[in-house]
Amino acid sequence: MRFNRQVPIGPYICDFVSKSLRFIIEVDGGQHSPDVDTPRTAYLEREGYRVLRFWNNDVLSKLDGVISRITDEIANMPSPDPSRMREGSFKP
Numbered sequence: 001m002r003f004n005r006q007v008p009i010g011p012y013i014c015d016f017v018s019k020s021l022r023f024i025i026e027v028d029g030g031q032h033s034p035d036v037d038t039p040r041t042a043y044l045e046r047e048g049y050r051v052l053r054f055w056n057n058d059v060l061s062k063l064d065g066v067i068s069r070i071t072d073e074i075a076n077m078p079s080p081d082p083s084r085m086r087e088g089s090f091k092p
Contacts, residue, residue, distance in 0.1 A: 001074060012040055021077060024049045029056045
């Protein structure tokens with residue numbers, strides 16, 4: 001799967017985005033709060049993206065679990081629409 005870093009979507013800059021999967025991974029630090037993140041996530045979901053959030057600390061100290069969760073999410077997604085993918089950007 002291809003993910004790009006720091007991708008603008010609407011008024012937001014997303015941490016990691018797979019446009020072919022319509023999947024966003026956000027890594028949240030201490031500056032994040034539900035007051036800010038809830039409307040942001042709602043906007044991105046209305047745009048057709050699945051958003052998965054992790055705390056910075058979990059990425060740094062529990063990386064295997066984070067990767068496992070991401071892998072599980074991708075495995076449970078419906079197959080991407082081939083008409084929206086560039087050649088070579090998706091490998092089963």
